[in-house]
Amino acid sequence: MPASALPVRTNADTQAIARILLIDDNRSNLELMREILIGEDRSAAHNLESLEAALFGDKPAARAPLPRFTVEHCEDGREGRDLLASALAAGRPYAVAFVDMRMPGGWDGLQTIEALWQVDADLQVVICSAYDDHSWEQIVDRLGCLDNLLFLRKPFDPIEVLQLATALSEKWRLQRARQNQLAELHQHVAERTRHLQQALDQRLRVERELLHLSTHDALTGLANRPLFMDRLEQAMILAQRQERQLLIAFIDLDRFKQFNDRLGRQLGDQLLQMVAQRMSACLRESDTLARLGGDEFALLLPDTKHAKDAMSALTRLLGRLAEPFSLAGEELSLTCSLGCSIYPDDGADGEDLLRYATAAAYRAKELGRNTIQAYNPELHARLQERQLLESALHRALENNEFELYYQPQIDLRSGRLSGLEALLRWHHPQLGDISPARFIPIAEDNGLIHQIGEWTLYSACRQLLAWQQQGIALPRVALNLSAKQAAQPGLDALISRCLKDTGIDPCYLELELTETASMDDPEHIIPLMQRLRKLGINLAIDDFGTGYSNLSYLQLFPVGKLKLDGSFVRGITSDAGSMAIIDAVIALAHRLGLKVVAEMAETEAQVIQLAAHGCDQVQGYYFSPPLPAAKLEPLLRAGAAALPTPAGDDGAKRVLILDDEQHVTSAIRRAFRHEHFEVLTANNAAQAFDLLARHRVGVVLSDQRMPDMNGNRFLNQVRMLYPETVRILFTGYTDFQSIREAINLGAAHQLIDKPWNNGELQQLISQGLEQYAQNRQQQNGANG
Numbered sequence: 082m083p084a085s086a087l088p089v090r091t092n093a094d095t096q097a098i099a100r101i102l103l104i105d106d107n108r109s110n111l112e113l114m115r116e117i118l119i120g121e122d123r124s125a126a127h128n129l130e131s132l133e134a135a136l137f138g139d140k141p142a143a144r145a146p147l148p149r150f151t152v153e154h155c156e157d158g159r160e161g162r163d164l165l166a167s168a169l170a171a172g173r174p175y176a177v178a179f180v181d182m183r184m185p186g187g188w189d190g191l192q193t194i195e196a197l198w199q200v201d202a203d204l205q206v207v208i209c210s211a212y213d214d215h216s217w218e219q220i221v222d223r224l225g226c227l228d229n230l231l232f233l234r235k236p237f238d239p240i241e242v243l244q245l246a247t248a249l250s251e252k253w254r255l256q257r258a259r260q261n262q263l264a265e266l267h268q269h270v271a272e273r274t275r276h277l278q279q280a281l282d283q284r285l286r287v288e289r290e291l292l293h294l295s296t297h298d299a300l301t302g303l304a305n306r307p308l309f310m311d312r313l314e315q316a317m318i319l320a321q322r323q324e325r326q327l328l329i330a331f332i333d334l335d336r337f338k339q340f341n342d343r344l345g346r347q348l349g350d351q352l353l354q355m356v357a358q359r360m361s362a363c364l365r366e367s368d369t370l371a372r373l374g375g376d377e378f379a380l381l382l383p384d385t386k387h388a389k390d391a392m393s394a395l396t397r398l399l400g401r402l403a404e405p406f407s408l409a410g411e412e413l414s415l416t417c418s419l420g421c422s423i424y425p426d427d428g429a430d431g432e433d434l435l436r437y438a439t440a441a442a443y444r445a446k447e448l449g450r451n452t453i454q455a456y457n458p459e460l461h462a463r464l465q466e467r468q469l470l471e472s473a474l475h476r477a478l479e480n481n482e483f484e485l486y487y488q489p490q491i492d493l494r495s496g497r498l499s500g501l502e503a504l505l506r507w508h509h510p511q512l513g514d515i516s517p518a519r520f521i522p523i524a525e526d527n528g529l530i531h532q533i534g535e536w537t538l539y540s541a542c543r544q545l546l547a548w549q550q551q552g553i554a555l556p557r558v559a560l561n562l563s564a565k566q567a568a569q570p571g572l573d574a575l576i577s578r579c580l581k582d583t584g585i586d587p588c589y590l591e592l593e594l595t596e597t598a599s600m601d602d603p604e605h606i607i608p609l610m611q612r613l614r615k616l617g618i619n620l621a622i623d624d625f626g627t628g629y630s631n632l633s634y635l636q637l638f639p640v641g642k643l644k645l646d647g648s649f650v651r652g653i654t655s656d657a658g659s660m661a662i663i664d665a666v667i668a669l670a671h672r673l674g675l676k677v678v679a680e681m682a683e684t685e686a687q688v689i690q691l692a693a694h695g696c697d698q699v700q701g702y703y704f705s706p707p708l709p710a711a712k713l714e715p716l717l718r719a720g721a722a723a724l725p726t727p728a729g730d731d732g733a734k735r736v737l738i739l740d741d742e743q744h745v746t747s748a749i750r751r752a753f754r755h756e757h758f759e760v761l762t763a764n765n766a767a768q769a770f771d772l773l774a775r776h777r778v779g780v781v782l783s784d785q786r787m788p789d790m791n792g793n794r795f796l797n798q799v800r801m802l803y804p805e806t807v808r809i810l811f812t813g814y815t816d817f818q819s820i821r822e823a824i825n826l827g828a829a830h831q832l833i834d835k836p837w838n839n840g841e842l843q844q845l846i847s848q849g850l851e852q853y854a855q856n857r858q859q860q861n862g863a864n865g
C-alpha cells in the first residue's frame with residue numbers, strides 16, 4: 082500500500098521534531114508504532130508519574146516534555162528508500178527508521194537497510210524482528226559493526242520503542258549538530274585560509290612590486306644601479322669560473338639636455354623611454370641594460386666569449402640609436418657616446434669597471450660624440466690624476482692656493498690696452514702649478530666651480546678696486562664663465578651682490594662664455610645674457626669658431642665681442658683655410674656690429690696679419706703672457722703697447738728664396754746682392770711664412786724637396802694666401818712627377834732646374850717682379 086493510503090499525521094512543530102520513518106509490511110504494526118511515537122496515550126504515563134510523586138512525597142518534578150515525532154511510513158523497502166531520498170532532497174531528512182526484518186514480496190529488512198544507508202549514511206536504524214531468523218552476528222556480518230543500528234524484538238514494549246526513538250533521534254540530532262558544527266568549522270577554516278591566502282598573495286604582490294621598484298627604474302622599467310651592480314658582481318663570479326670576459330659599457334646620450342629643454346619634461350621622458358626600448362630591442366635576454374639616472378645608461382654583456390664580439394654589439398647599438406626618433410610630429414636625431422671596460426683585463430672590482438667605462442664615455446664625448454671609446458692605460462692615468470686633483474681641489478680654496486693672473490688685450494689700431502683677461506692659477510704646494518684646463522673641468526663635475534667662480538669674481542673686482550685706488554686707468558677685466566657656472570641659479574644675483582660689495586662699476590666687467598656653452602643651451606643662455614646686460618655687464622663669446630654655431634643665434638646674443646679661437650690664429654700665416662675662417666669671422670662680426678679679439682697671438686707675423694685682416698684686438702704671448710697683478714702695473718700705467726709695423730713698401734723689389742740647404746740660399750743671396758731687388762732667405766717653410774706675413778714679397782722661389790713641406794705644397798699655400806705674388810719652383814732633378822703636380826695645382830708660375838744658372842735665374846726673377854707689379858696694379862684697379 083502506498084504511503085499516502087494511511088493518513089500521515091505530522092506534528093505542527095515540524096522543525097524541532099525528529100522525523101521517523103516506519104517500514105513494515107504489517108499495517109497493524111505500523112499503526113501501533115505510529116501511535117506509540119506520536120503518542121495520544123502518553124498523557125496517561127504522565128499522570129502515572131504525577132501519582133507516584135504524590136504517593137512517595139516527591140514533588141511532581143518539572144517534567145521535561147515527552148519527545149514527539151513526525152512519523153511517516155510505508156510497507157516496502159523500495160518505497161522506504163524513495164521516501165528517504167525525497168525527504169533528504171527536500172532538506173527534511175529522517176532521523177530514525179524502524180525497519181521490519183521480514184517483508185515477504187519485497188526487500189527484506191537487511192536489503193532495505195543497505196539501500197537506505199546508500200541514500201543517507203546518517204540514518205539511525207532500528208531493525209524490528211519477531212523471529213530469530215538472523216542472529217546479531219549475521220546482521221553485523223552483513224551490515225558491519227555500526228553504531229547507528231539497534232535491534233528491537235517483537236512484540237515490542239512501547240517504552241522501548243519510545244526510548245529507542247528518543248535516544249537515536251537525539252543521537253542523530255547531536256551527530257547532525259556536530260556535523261554542522263564541523264562543516265561550519267571547516268567553512269570557517271576554509272574562509273579564514275582563503276582570507277589569509279588573499280592577504281598573503283597581496284603581501285607577496287606588494288613585496289614583489291616593492292622589490293621591482295627598488296631594483297628598477299620607474300620611468301623606463303630598466304634595471305637600476307643597485308641591480309646592475311648586483312648582476313655585475315654575479316657575472317664576474319661566473320666569468321671567473323668559466324674563464325670568460327665581460328664587457329661593461331656606459332652610455333651617455335649626446336645633447337639630451339637640449340632636447341629635454343626644448344621638448345619639455347613629458348616628451349623628454351617619452352624620448353628616454355623610446356631610447357630604452359630601442360636599446361633593449363637590440364640586446365640579448367642575458368644582457369643587462371640599466372638606467373643609472375638622467376640620460377645615463379649602463380650595459381653588461383655577460384655572454385661574451387671574447388670582448389671583441391661584444392664590441393660589434395656596441396657598434397650595432399650606436400648605429401640603431403643614431404636612427405631618427407619620431408616624437409610629437411618631429412624627427413629627432415639623437416646620438417650617444419659610449420665607453421666600455423672589460424673584466425678581467427681592466428679590473429676586478431665592479432665599481433671600478435663602471436667608473437672606467439664612464440671615463441671612457443666622457444673621453445668619447447671629448448673626441449666628438451657618437452662614438453665608442455674603450456678604456457685604456459692612458460685613460461687610467463688620466464683617471465688617477467683626476468682623482469688626485471679632485472681631492473686636492475677641495476682644499477685649494479681653504480689653503481689659499483688660487484691666484485688670478487691677468488693677460489692684456491691690445492687694440493690693433495692704436496696699440497692701447499683695451500682690456501685684461503683674468504686667468505685662474507692654482508699653485509699646489511706639492512704638485513706645482515696646475516693648468517685651469519686640467520682642473521676647471523673637474524671643478525665643473527664636482528660642483529666646486531661655483532665656489533671657485535665666486536672667489537674669482539670677488540678677487541677680480543677687488544683687484545680692479547685696488548688699481549682704481551692707485552690711480553691706474555681702469556681697463557676692462559674679462560672673466561671666464563664655464564657652462565656649469567652659467568647654469569647656476571642665482572648667478573646674476575651673485576654678480577650684483579659682488580658689484581655692490583666692491584663698488585665696482587659693471588661696465589668694467591666682461592664675462593666670456595664659450596661658443597659651445599652658449600650654443601648648447603641657448604634657451605637658458607639668452608635670457609641670462611639679457612639679465613647680465615641689464616646689470617651693465619659686457620659679454621663676449623669665447624673660442625669662437627670651434628663649436629657648432631647656429632649663426633642665427635648670434636644675433637640674439639647681446640654680446641659685444643667674439644673671441645677668435647687660438648687654433649685659427651696659429652694657422653693665419655701658413656694655412657689658407659685658417660685665414661679664410663678668420664676673414665669670414667671678422668666680416669660676420671663687423672656686419673653684426675661686434676668686435677673681434679684674437680687670442681694666442683704669439684708672433685709679430687701673426688699680429689701683423691691679424692691687423693691686416695681687420696681684427697680689432699689681440700691677446701697673446703706676443704704682447705704679454707698672463708701675469709700676476711703686480712707685474713702688470715708698468716703696462717697698466719703706460720696704457721699701451723708697441724704694435725709691430727709691417728714693411729711699408731709694396732714688395733715689388735723683394736724676393737724670397739726658400740731652400741732647406743743653407744749653402745743654396747747663401748749662394749743666391751751673394752749672387753744677387755748688387756741687384757735692384759732685396760733677397761730674403763728662409764731654410765724652412767715656417768720661416769718663409771713668417772717673412773711673407775711681415776713683408777710684402779713680389780717673387781717667391783722655393784725648392785721642391787724639403788723635409789717639412791715640399792715646394793709644391795708651400796707654393797700652393799702662398800698662392801692662396803698672397804695671390805699676387807709670383808711663384809717659381811726649383812726642381813733639383815728631372816722630377817716629372819713634381820713638375821706635373823706643380824702645373825696641375827697651379828702652384829708655380831715658373832720652373833727652374835738645379836743646379837741653376839744665375840743669369841737665367843736673374844732673368845726669371847726680374848720677369849716675375851714685373852708680373853707682380855702688373856698683378857698689384859690690376860688688384861688696385863679692381864679695388865677701386
Ligand SMILES: Nc1nc2c(ncn2[C@@H]2O[C@@H]3COP(=O)(O)O[C@H]4[C@@H](O)[C@H](n5cnc6c(=O)[nH]c(N)nc65)O[C@@H]4COP(=O)(O)O[C@H]3[C@H]2O)c(=O)[nH]1
Pocket residue numbers: 488503504505516517518521537560561562563623624680681682683700701702703706707
Ligand atoms: N699657447 C698660447 N696660449 C696662450 C697665449 N696667450 C694666452 N694663452 C693661454 O690661452 C688660454 C686662453 O684662455 P681661454 O681660452 O679662456 O681658456 C681658459 C679658460 O677656458 C679656463 N679658465 C682659466 N681661468 C678660468 C676661470 O677663472 N674660470 C673659468 N671658468 N675658466 C677659466 O681655462 C682655460 C685655459 O686657461 P690658461 O691655461 O690660463 O690658458 C689661457 C692662456 O694662458 C699664447 O700666446 N699662446
